[in-house]
Amino acid sequence: MQQPVKTYTVEQAKRKLEAYCAYQDRCHKEVREKLHQMRMIPGAIDEIIYHLLQHKFLDEERFARSFARGKFRHKQWGKNRIKQELKQRDIGDYLIKKAFTEIPDSEYIETFEELAQKRFDQLINEKDKYKKRKKLADYLIYRGWPGDWIYEKSKELIP
Structure with a gap:
């Protein structure tokens, strides 16, 4: 017998995603994937992402900067690898350049x-x-x- 699929209201999903983003900086793509896993409809996804952006839970520039800083300092990645990983997360060239300013x-x-x-x-x-x-x-x-x-x-x- 299959277990029933957990469903969330928009408010529950907002709270869950606030915690998800507060724990660690996230990019839009990760948040969107998380919402898809939660089986949210496209309209609700857009509303939740807008809410997260308004309340500073989601910030692509902050994500790119902390990602570049962290991967360089902890994993000792070079800029080519960091750039490739950021591109996979749909981060634009402008933000990638800004992220590299974190690496002296x-x-x-x-x-x-x-x-x-x-x-x-x-x-x-x-x-x-x-x-x-x-x-x-x-x-x-x-x-x-x-x-x-x-x-x-x-x-x-x-x-």
């Missing part, structure tokens, strides 16, 4: 240097220099660092 250039370069050195040190057992370069490059590319930096760094670390 000096800290960005320093993090790249540390990450490359750390990965190089982990590859101590790899004897073939070409495999070593490839492993280093693949690791840094996956994390979204600039290709020209990776090329230069791998040449520097693995002559």
Whole structure:
């Protein structure tokens, strides 16, 4: 026997989404998906999103800035990866540029240097220099660092 599907009134959904957005910054796409999962109709979705925007629970710029800051500081992602992830969340180029202002250039370069050195040190057992370069490059590319930096760094670390 199937369990009955939970339904929400617009007011209940507003309260639930307020808590959802207050817990962590969310983008419009995540909120819309959450409302679809709650089986809300399109008119109610628009009303709830409008309510969340009016009461500052939902703010794309704030989301983009905190996302970029967090992924850079905690996961050590480069700007390419952060940009790709923000685009998947339907964040525009203007807001992506604003989000990158949260990452100081000096800290960005320093993090790249540390990450490359750390990965190089982990590859101590790899004897073939070409495999070593490839492993280093693949690791840094996956994390979204600039290709020209990776090329230069791998040449520097693995002559």
